[in-house]
Amino acid sequence: MRIVVCMKRVPDTESVIRIAPDGGAVDTADLNYIINPYDEYAIEAALQMKDADDSVQVLLLTVGESAAESTIRKGLAMGADEAVLLQVPKDLSDPLGTARLLAEWLKANPADLVLAGKQGVDFDHGAVPGMVAELLGWAGASSVCALACEASHATVEREVEGGRERVRLPLPCVISADKGLNEPRYASLKGIMGAKKKPLAVVDCAAQSGALGSLEAPPARPAGRVVGQGAAAATELARLLKEEARVL
Amino acid sequence: MTILCIVDVAEGRERPASRELLGAARQLKGALGCQVLALVPASGDFAHLGAWGADAVHTLPALDGAFSSDASAAVLAQAVETLGGDLVLFSAGARARELAPRLAARLGRPLLGECTQLDATSGLVATRPIFAGKVLVKAPVALPAILTLRPKLFPALEDGFAVASQSLALSQGEMKAVVTELLAAAGGKLDLSEADIIVSGGRGVGGPEGFAPLESLATQLGAAVGASRAAVDAGWRPHSQQVGQTGKVVNPTLYIACGISGAIQHLAGMKNSRYIVAINKDPEAPIFKVADYGIVGDLFEVVPALAAALA
Numbered sequence: 001m002r003i004v005v006c007m008k009r010v011p012d013t014e015s016v017i018r019i020a021p022d023g024g025a026v027d028t029a030d031l032n033y034i035i036n037p038y039d040e041y042a043i044e045a046a047l048q049m050k051d052a053d054d055s056v057q058v059l060l061l062t063v064g065e066s067a068a069e070s071t072i073r074k075g076l077a078m079g080a081d082e083a084v085l086l087q088v089p090k091d092l093s094d095p096l097g098t099a100r101l102l103a104e105w106l107k108a109n110p111a112d113l114v115l116a117g118k119q120g121v122d123f124d125h126g127a128v129p130g131m132v133a134e135l136l137g138w139a140g141a142s143s144v145c146a147l148a149c150e151a152s153h154a155t156v157e158r159e160v161e162g163g164r165e166r167v168r169l170p171l172p173c174v175i176s177a178d179k180g181l182n183e184p185r186y187a188s189l190k191g192i193m194g195a196k197k198k199p200l201a202v203v204d205c206a207a208q209s210g211a212l213g214s215l216e217a218p219p220a221r222p223a224g225r226v227v228g229q230g231a232a233a234a235t236e237l238a239r240l241l242k243e244e245a246r247v248l
Numbered sequence: 249m250t251i252l253c254i255v256d257v258a259e260g261r262e263r264p265a266s267r268e269l270l271g272a273a274r275q276l277k278g279a280l281g282c283q284v285l286a287l288v289p290a291s292g293d294f295a296h297l298g299a300w301g302a303d304a305v306h307t308l309p310a311l312d313g314a315f316s317s318d319a320s321a322a323v324l325a326q327a328v329e330t331l332g333g334d335l336v337l338f339s340a341g342a343r344a345r346e347l348a349p350r351l352a353a354r355l356g357r358p359l360l361g362e363c364t365q366l367d368a369t370s371g372l373v374a375t376r377p378i379f380a381g382k383v384l385v386k387a388p389v390a391l392p393a394i395l396t397l398r399p400k401l402f403p404a405l406e407d408g409f410a411v412a413s414q415s416l417a418l419s420q421g422e423m424k425a426v427v428t429e430l431l432a433a434a435g436g437k438l439d440l441s442e443a444d445i446i447v448s449g450g451r452g453v454g455g456p457e458g459f460a461p462l463e464s465l466a467t468q469l470g471a472a473v474g475a476s477r478a479a480v481d482a483g484w485r486p487h488s489q490q491v492g493q494t495g496k497v498v499n500p501t502l503y504i505a506c507g508i509s510g511a512i513q514h515l516a517g518m519k520n521s522r523y524i525v526a527i528n529k530d531p532e533a534p535i536f537k538v539a540d541y542g543i544v545g546d547l548f549e550v551v552p553a554l555a556a557a558l559a
Contacts, residue, residue: 011379013380013493013494013512013513014512014513015379016382016512017379017382017383019383026378026379026383037494038494094358095349095352095359095361096352096353096356096357096358096359099349099353118345121379121380121493121494122378122379123378124361124362124376124377124378124379124380125359125360125361125362126345126349126361126362127348127349127352127359127361128349129349130317130345130346130347130348130349130350130353131349131350131352131353131359132353133318133350134318134321134349134350134353134354135353138318138424139317139318139424139425140317140318140346140350140425141317141346141425142317142345142346142349143342143345145487155428157431158342159342159487159488160341160342160343160430161258161263161341161342161439161441161442162258162432162438162439163430163431163432164430164431164432165315165342165427165429165430165431166427166428166429166430166431167425167426167427167428168425168426168428169424169425169426170424170425173424173425178487179480179487179490179494179495180486180487180488212385212387213373213385213386213387213388214385214386215378215383215384215385215386216383216384216386217383217384218377218381218382218383218384218519218520221519221524221538221540222540223537224526224536224537224538224539224540224542225539225540225541225542226531226536226542226543226544227541227542227543228543228544229543229544229545230543230544230545230546230549230550231545231546231549231550231552231553232553233543233545233550234543234550234553234554234556234557235553235557237525237541237543237554237557238554238557238558239557240541241502241523241525241541241558242558245502245523245540245541247445247501247502247522247523248469248502248558
């Protein structure tokens with residue numbers, strides 16, 4: 001079985017995000033990049049299938065700038081076999097443009113299963129995996145927290161309002177991973193050393209995203225206010241919630 | 249020009265978030281000079297959606313029965329072509345995550361996910377948080393487009409009259425992915441995204457049993473229980489309750505943070521709550537910087553005292 005995991009780099013979630021002086025982009029100068037956290041669950045799911053069956057091949061597929069290479073190597077260090085970077089001049093911010101590049105590559109290089117994170121924690125649309133599935137005419141399931149894959153179909157569970165639903169889907173399909181699917185492994189030292197020699201093919205793509213729009217800092221909250229200390233302050237808090245905030 | 253609101257149906261009724269879609273569409277109606285249609289992916293009488301802002305209601309009996317994301321998206325695409333729908337609105341939730349991307353790809357339209365504000369004073373501009381709310385983008389929307397709107401941010405107002413509800417005769421084709429089972433009863437525990445009040449616990453709660461006073465306060469207030477990443481990663485609470493950058497982004501009226509220090513990733517998920525209460529032993533905890541009302545103290549003393557004071 002051939003599994004393709006779509007992954008991308010995102011700024012570390014600890015990062016303070018600054019807006020570029022022109023107000024139309026994020027200042028990426030000092031950002032430290034990590035594998036998108038949700039993509040790590042997708043990589044781990046693929047590697048667990050590989051652990052269980054030697055014949056499983058895991059390929060990482062990224063749309064991004066050339067600088068994405070170091071983040072892709074981290075994914076290879078976790079245990080993926082090879083990677084392809086669909087290299088664009090600048091990281092894309094629109095999901096449909098990204099999905100079209102991924103789908104085009106997948107049409108030419110078929111896979112049995114495509115895994116991805118449910119959303120990038122940068123632009124947060126949560127749209128690319130579903131778009132790829134649709135563009136390929138494949139089945140798909142988003143935000144899955146449980147996955148069992150057999151030769152011809154997969155069974156997944158996904159969180160829905162008020163519960164979980166189980167979905168059965170035929171292969172090939174596109175499944176996006178939510179937190180809770182598994183616990184991603186850390187790369188071993190051997191994995192990190194080995195990753196440097198694993199094949200990473202670069203395919204040049206000309207795609208560009210349109211303008212994001214105008215960026216601004218979210219409105220600041222008024223400075224916090226401490227009502228008091230300990231249980232004795234609870235009565236005053238209750239009064240404020242009822243009489244000042246009027247939320248209870 | 250038409251705004252098409254895709255209604256989310258649970259147990260034969262529209263979810264509250266779908267009424268918010270109609271409210272949002274109604275606010276745009278004058279500026280964009282358009283009609284507002286409600287599209288219900290099920291059979292039934294939804295004429296009452298007129299009162300919430302729909303000029304007409306269309307139902308899709310073809311989508312009764314087991315849900316299939318691929319087959320449903322194909323039917324919705326036909327419906328958009330039949331009814332028009334320069335702007336298609338979904339409420340951001342489990343169904344929209346399956347359907348909106350597919351519909352956008354199928355129709356070749358841009359998708360803007362999780363919008364928090366819409367403005368039509370000069371062209372349509374959608375506000376979206378990116379980087380989990382650390383930055384806001386005001387994006388001009390080139391129509392036709394598909395948007396998903398975050399629940400609890402747009403006003404639902406019942407001040408109109410019932411309208412005609414008619415069913416669209418479209419048929420569903422092959423189903424690939426099919427929902428075979430619902431594992432926990434829908435309409436059971438209150439979902440975080442729909443809750444007006446959230447009582448949330450973090451590392452300071454100390455363990456799974458430490459959530460008992462929070463659960464009790466939540467029950468008393470009709471609130472949902474949330475958790476920080478620390479509490480979820482420790483296995484004390486399920487991931488479905490995690491608030492923050494790798495959990496849910498919530499906008500309740502009242503967010504009560506108990507034993508949560510307020511890491512940047514957590515703040516990203518809850519700082520747009522209308523009121524924030526923080527209860528924490530550490531007076532230096534960053535959560536106090538964003539809390540409208542803070543109490544420095546032991547949550548195991550303060551939470552029961554608050555429950556008693558509110559009883």
